[in-house]
Amino acid sequence: MSVTDRLKKRKAMFYNAFMQALREIKRNIMRSLLTAIGIVIGIASVIVMVNIGKSASLSITQSISKLGSNVLFIMPGQHNGPGGISSVTKPFKSDTVALLKNSILTLKAVSPVENASMTVIYKNQNYKTSIKGINNDYFTVQNWHMNMGRKFNKRELRSGQNVCILGKTVIKNLMLDSQAALGKRISLKNFSCEVIGVLNEKGANTFGRDEDDVVIVPIKMFQRRISGNDNIHLIMASVKDKIPLEEASLQIEQLLREKRHIKNDDDSDFSVKSMTALLDTISKITSMLTVMLGSIAAISLVVGGIGIMNIMLVSVTERTREIGVRMAVGAMAKDILVQFLIESVVLSSLGGIAGIIIGILITYIVSFAFHIPLILDPAIILVSLIFSMAIGIVFGIAPARKAANMNPIDALRYE
Amino acid sequence: MIKLKNITKTYGKADAATEVLKGISLEIKDGEFVSIMGASGSGKSTLLNILGTLDVPTSGDYLFSDTNINTLSKDQKALFRRYILGFIFQQFNLLKKTTALENVEMPLIYLGVGAKERRKRAYDALCKVGLENRLNYTPQELSGGQQQRVAIARAIVTNPKVLIADEPTGNLDSKRSHEVMEIIKKFNKQGFTIIMVTHEKDIALYASRIIYVRDGQIEKEESNVL
Numbered sequence: 001m002s003v004t005d006r007l008k009k010r011k012a013m014f015y016n017a018f019m020q021a022l023r024e025i026k027r028n029i030m031r032s033l034l035t036a037i038g039i040v041i042g043i044a045s046v047i048v049m050v051n052i053g054k055s056a057s058l059s060i061t062q063s064i065s066k067l068g069s070n071v072l073f074i075m076p077g078q079h080n081g082p083g084g085i086s087s088v089t090k091p092f093k094s095d096t097v098a099l100l101k102n103s104i105l106t107l108k109a110v111s112p113v114e115n116a117s118m119t120v121i122y123k124n125q126n127y128k129t130s131i132k133g134i135n136n137d138y139f140t141v142q143n144w145h146m147n148m149g150r151k152f153n154k155r156e157l158r159s160g161q162n163v164c165i166l167g168k169t170v171i172k173n174l175m176l177d178s179q180a181a182l183g184k185r186i187s188l189k190n191f192s193c194e195v196i197g198v199l200n201e202k203g204a205n206t207f208g209r210d211e212d213d214v215v216i217v218p219i220k221m222f223q224r225r226i227s228g229n230d231n232i233h234l235i236m237a238s239v240k241d242k243i244p245l246e247e248a249s250l251q252i253e254q255l256l257r258e259k260r261h262i263k264n265d266d267d268s269d270f271s272v273k274s275m276t277a278l279l280d281t282i283s284k285i286t287s288m289l290t291v292m293l294g295s296i297a298a299i300s301l302v303v304g305g306i307g308i309m310n311i312m313l314v315s316v317t318e319r320t321r322e323i324g325v326r327m328a329v330g331a332m333a334k335d336i337l338v339q340f341l342i343e344s345v346v347l348s349s350l351g352g353i354a355g356i357i358i359g360i361l362i363t364y365i366v367s368f369a370f371h372i373p374l375i376l377d378p379a380i381i382l383v384s385l386i387f388s389m390a391i392g393i394v395f396g397i398a399p400a401r402k403a404a405n406m407n408p409i410d411a412l413r414y415e
Numbered sequence: 416m417i418k419l420k421n422i423t424k425t426y427g428k429a430d431a432a433t434e435v436l437k438g439i440s441l442e443i444k445d446g447e448f449v450s451i452m453g454a455s456g457s458g459k460s461t462l463l464n465i466l467g468t469l470d471v472p473t474s475g476d477y478l479f480s481d482t483n484i485n486t487l488s489k490d491q492k493a494l495f496r497r498y499i500l501g502f503i504f505q506q507f508n509l510l511k512k513t514t515a516l517e518n519v520e521m522p523l524i525y526l527g528v529g530a531k532e533r534r535k536r537a538y539d540a541l542c543k544v545g546l547e548n549r550l551n552y553t554p555q556e557l558s559g560g561q562q563q564r565v566a567i568a569r570a571i572v573t574n575p576k577v578l579i580a581d582e583p584t585g586n587l588d589s590k591r592s593h594e595v596m597e598i599i600k601k602f603n604k605q606g607f608t609i610i611m612v613t614h615e616k617d618i619a620l621y622a623s624r625i626i627y628v629r630d631g632q633i634e635k636e637e638s639n640v641l
Contacts, residue, residue, distance in 0.1 A: 321508060330526075330573075333489065
C-alpha cells in the first residue's frame with residue numbers, strides 16, 4: 001500500500017468516525033445536550049470573564065488618560081506598593097502650593113485638594129456628598145468646566161468665604177434646578193454657603209464613582225470651617241504641554257526635599273505620582289483580575305470535562321454489545337478507541353462552539369448594559385475552541401480505552 | 416480449509432478450573448455447511464467462538480488454509496474476522512435506532528469502502544435477503560425474522576469466506592426460523608462456507624454435515640444428504 005493510499009484510508013477512517021459520532025450524538029440528543037452543558041457553561045464563562053475583564057481594563061485606561069495624563073499627585077508620606085501609604089508624615093501647608101506654583105515653571109496649574117464627606121441640606125432635602133477644598137487651578141487640572149455661574153474670585157479664595165460650586169448629582173438630589181440653584185444657600189454642618197456655580201456633567205469615573213457627586217469650596221474655607229487646621233494632604237498639579245512628566249516630577253521632588261530638609265541619602269517623606277504610574281498599577285491589577293476570573297471559569301471547564309467523562313463511561317457500558325459486534329465484524333482496538341475518542345471530542349467541541357456563541361452574546365449584553373466598550377478577543381475564542389477539544393481528548397481517553405480494551409466475546413455476551 | 420487439532424478450553428484456574436472443551440479435532444472443507452449440535456453446556460458455543468476467533472483456546476491448533484490462527488496478534492485476528500468471517504447471532508445484535516441500511520453498511524466502514532459504494536453494496540445485500548422495502552427501518556420497527564435477515568445481510572455484505580452462525584433461529588418462531596434457514600442455505604449454495612450452532616434437530620438438518628458435541632468432546636458426526 002502506498003503512502004497516499006494509507007493517508008487516504010486514514011482520512012476516510014476519521015471521516016467515518018466523525019460521521020458516526022455525529023449520528024451517535026443525534027441518536028441520544030437529550031443526553032448529549034446534558035453532557036455538553038458543562039462545557040457550554042465553562043466556555044461561555046471563560047469568554048465572558050476574559051472579554052469583560054479586558055474591556056473593563058480598557059475603559060479604565062481610557063478614562064484615566066482622559067482624566068489627564070499630565071497630572072501629578074503630590075502627597076505627604078511614602079507610598080509603598082499599590083494603595084499602601086505609610087503613616088502620614090508632616091502634611092503640606094498652603095505655602096507649599098504657592099511655592100510649587102511660583103518656583104516650578106514647568107507646572108501649568110497647582111491646586112490643593114482636601115476631602116471630606118458631609119451632609120448638605122437645602123430646605124427639607126439632605127444629601128451626603130463629598131466636599132472638596134481647592135483653588136481655581138483645580139478646574140484646569142481636572143479639565144473641568146462651569147455649566148452655570150462662575151469660579152471662585154480672588155477675594156473668596158483669599159478669605160475663604162462661604163461660597164460653593166455644586167456638581168450635577170448634588171443639584172439633582174437637593175431637588176434643585178441648575179438655573180435656580182445660583183444664589184441659594186445650602187447648609188453644611190453648622191454653617192451655610194452660597195451657591196455661585198454649577199459644574200458641567202462628567203459622569204462616572206474609572207472606579208465607578210460619580211464625579212458629579214461633589215461640592216467644591218475654596219481651600220481656605222475648607223480649612224477654616226471643616227478641617228480646622230491648614231494641613232494639606234494632596235496637591236494636584238498639571239504639567240505644561242510638551243514637558244515630560246518625569247522632568248516636572250523630579251523638579252518637584254528636589255524642591256520639596258530641600259524645603260523639608262531631607263538628607264541626601266534619606267527617603268523622601270512625600271511622594272510624587274503620575275497617572276501613568278497609577279495606570280501601570282491599575283492595569284496590573286485588572287490583568288491579574290482577568291487571569292483570576294479566567295481561571296475560575298477554567299475550573300468550571302474541568303468540571304464540565306469530568307461530566308463528559310462520566311457520560312462517556314456510561315455510554316461505553318451501555319454500548320458494550322455494540323462494541324462486541326463491531327469487534328466481531330473486524331474492528332481493531334484502535335478503531336474502537338478512535339471512534340469513542342472522536343465522539344467525546346465532537347461532543348466537547350460542539351459544546352465549546354455553543355459556549356462561544358453564548359459567551360459572545362452575554363458579552364454583548366453585559367457591555368451594553370454596563371456601558372463598557374465591547375471587546376471580543378479572537379485569541380480567547382480560538383483558545384476556548386482548542387481547549388474544549390483538548391478536554392474531549394483528555395476526558396475521552398479513559399472511556400475510549402475502556403471500550404477498546406474489551407474482550408469481544410465478553411462484550412457480545414454482556415447483558 | 417479449516418482444521419482444528421486437539422483444541423481444549425479451560426475456564427478458571429487451578430482447583431476451580433472447568434474444562435469446557437476436551438480435545439476437539441475437526442476439519443471443515445471450503446463450501447461446506449456444518450451444524451454443531453449439542454445440549455446447553457456441551458461446549459458447542461465455545462467451540463464456535465474459537466472458530467470465530469472471538470475466544471482463544473487453552474491449547475491446540477487452529478489452522479485456516481495452513482495459517483495458524485492461534486499465533487496471530489489481536490489486530491491480526493480482527494483483520495481475519497474483517498476479511499474472512501461473517502457473524503450471525505442469536506440476539507441479532509443490530510445497532511439500536513440505526514436503519515437497516517446503516518446496520519449493513521457498518522462492517523464496510525472497517526473495510527475502508529467509500530460512502531457511495533458502501534450504500535450500494537448494503538442495498539444489494541438487503542435485496543438478497545428480501546428486505547429492499549425495509550431499507551430505512553430501524554430494528555425496533557422490524558419483526559424478529561426481518562431483524563435476523565438484516566443481520567444476515569450484514570454478515571454477507573463483506574463477502575466473507577465463512578459465515579459463523581450462533582443459534583440463528585434461537586429467538587424465532589418455527590415459520591420465521593425456516594424462512595431464515597432457507598436464506599442461509601441459499602448463501603451456502605452460492606459458495607459461502609457455513610458453520611452453525613443449534614440445538615434444534617430440524618434446523619441442524621439444513622446442513623450437509625452435523626457434528627454432535629457432548630461434554631466437550633465430539634460424540635459423532637453425521638453426513639446429511641438431502
